[in-house]
Structure formats: structure tokens, C-alpha cells
Amino acid sequence: MSISETKKLPELGEIVIVTVKEVTGHGAYVTLDEYDNLTAFLHISEIATGWIRNIERYVKPKQKTVLKVIRVNPTRSEVDLSLKQVTGEEKKSKVIEVKKDEKGANFMDIIKTKLGYDQNQMRELEEKIAQKYDFIYDAFEAVGIKGTEVLASLELKPEVVEAIELESKKIQIPHIEVRAVLEIAVKKGDGIDIIKNILSSVEGSKNNSKIDITYVGAPKYRITVTAENFKIAEKSLNQALEKIKSNIEKNSGTFKFSREESKKTHTNI
Numbered sequence: 001m002s003i004s005e006t007k008k009l010p011e012l013g014e015i016v017i018v019t020v021k022e023v024t025g026h027g028a029y030v031t032l033d034e035y036d037n038l039t040a041f042l043h044i045s046e047i048a049t050g051w052i053r054n055i056e057r058y059v060k061p062k063q064k065t066v067l068k069v070i071r072v073n074p075t076r077s078e079v080d081l082s083l084k085q086v087t088g089e090e091k092k093s094k095v096i097e098v099k100k101d102e103k104g105a106n107f108m109d110i111i112k113t114k115l116g117y118d119q120n121q122m123r124e125l126e127e128k129i130a131q132k133y134d135f136i137y138d139a140f141e142a143v144g145i146k147g148t149e150v151l152a153s154l155e156l157k158p159e160v161v162e163a164i165e166l167e168s169k170k171i172q173i174p175h176i177e178v179r180a181v182l183e184i185a186v187k188k189g190d191g192i193d194i195i196k197n198i199l200s201s202v203e204g205s206k207n208n209s210k211i212d213i214t215y216v217g218a219p220k221y222r223i224t225v226t227a228e229n230f231k232i233a234e235k236s237l238n239q240a241l242e243k244i245k246s247n248i249e250k251n252s253g254t255f256k257f258s259r260e261e262s263k264k265t266h267t268n269i
Helices: 088-115 121-132 136-146 148-154 158-168 191-198 228-249
Strands: 015-024 025-032 036-045 066-072 078-081 177-184 204-206 210-218 218-228 256-264
Touching: 015 036, 015 191, 015 218, 066 088, 078 158, 088 121, 088 136, 088 158, 088 218, 136 158, 148 158, 148 191, 148 218, 191 228, 210 228, 218 228
Parallel strands: 036 078
Antiparallel strands: 015 025, 015 066, 025 036, 066 078, 177 218, 177 256, 204 210, 210 218
16 A cells, blocks of 8 residues: 555645744754644745745744645655745634634534543534534534524434533624714703613614613713624614614704724623
């Protein structure tokens, strides 16, 4: 049996995670973390553009880094890599992918122990999840955001759904928060009550977002919208502002608003 038949190799152009094994004057030898620590080579010409005085400024022994596969020789199981051809977006995506794989594997190990499942049962469960999600972790994150109803089409056993839901609660779901300060007034005897009713009508959780309104000091109120991404948050904020503006003007009131800087939070919706 040839080496190429016994060793799994990466594909040309693939982005891989490596551990630097040895740095020499003409490059670095690394091991491919996802391919049974297969040794590959990073030539000095593929580390950075221009002249390199010190290779260890870019790669050091025992360091983990993200590289691109630029040559594969299946017959000799040789793989050449590049650092300079890896874009910032490719590096970011690869790091996220690896973290998802690790977290997903950890969750599945916990479920395996908790339910007393064997390897075949776990393989069957992973295959079912893979029907809908690219990463096992994505299923847990989806449950954390939207609830167990997202798993309905997978026809999982109740004890599996319960176990996934329990583990999903450990995930801190990142959310985007967008805010605006409202200046509103209704010059009627019951103006304050009218304003309170209008603001209350847009508060609460719906359409994967949460809207909170707080009193800043007459005539100012702060509206805060929290959602899983900027697009959803922005849409909910604009709809809320339009509804408030429309109702205030129907009551012969005045309406102005100013945006505040958005931020990323870990608040659960």
C-alpha cells in the first residue's frame, strides 16, 4: 500500500491550521493539526513579500498559525504552504471554524456521557445534525438564539433535544445593540399618558429583537434595540421610530431623534 493511500492530504488552496515545528534559514517545517500532524513546508519566499531578515519575526517554534496550501504531491505526501497568500478574512474564518469544531465536539462528548450513547449512536446523531447545519456547534447556537423548535425537522429523540437545550444555555450569544435618543412632546393635558402608551406599544421582544425604552429626562427618552446582528437590529429600530413618529404626530406632538453609537453585547434576548 502506498503512502498516498494511507495518509489523508489537504486540497490545493485549502486554509489550514498548523503548528510550527522547526525554523531554518530557508523556511519553516510545520505540522498540519487537522491531518494527523503531517509535516509540511513553508518556504521563506511564501512568508512575506520583500526581503526577510529574521523568519522568527513571522513564525516561531511551537506557534500555531493559519496557512494556505499551494502545492500537494500525493505520491510523496509532500505539502507546501504559504503565509503571505492568506487574506485577513480567510484567517478569521479558519479560526472561527476551528473554534466551532472544538466547542461542538466538547458539547457532543458531554451529551454522549450524559445519555450513555455509544459511538454508533453519536455518529447517527451527528449525521442528523449535519443535514441542517455545517457545524455541530451551529445547532447548539441556533437553539440558544431561537429555541428547540429549530430542531423539529431533524426528528431527534426528546432526551437528545433536552440535552442540546441544556448545553446551549452555556453559550454566550453575541448581540448587536443599536440606540437612539428621542425628543418627543405632546402638548395636551394627558400628553404624558399619550407618550407612555405610544412608547409601551413598541417595547418588548419580537422578530428576533428586543426593544427597551428608558426615560432620560423631559423631553428625552432612549430607545435600545438588541438583536443577533446589525441588519435585524437596524430594521427593528427604524420600524419602531416610524411607529412612534407617526403616533406622536397624530396627537399633534413633536418628534426628533438622534442616533447613538452601536455596540456588541452578550445580552440574551
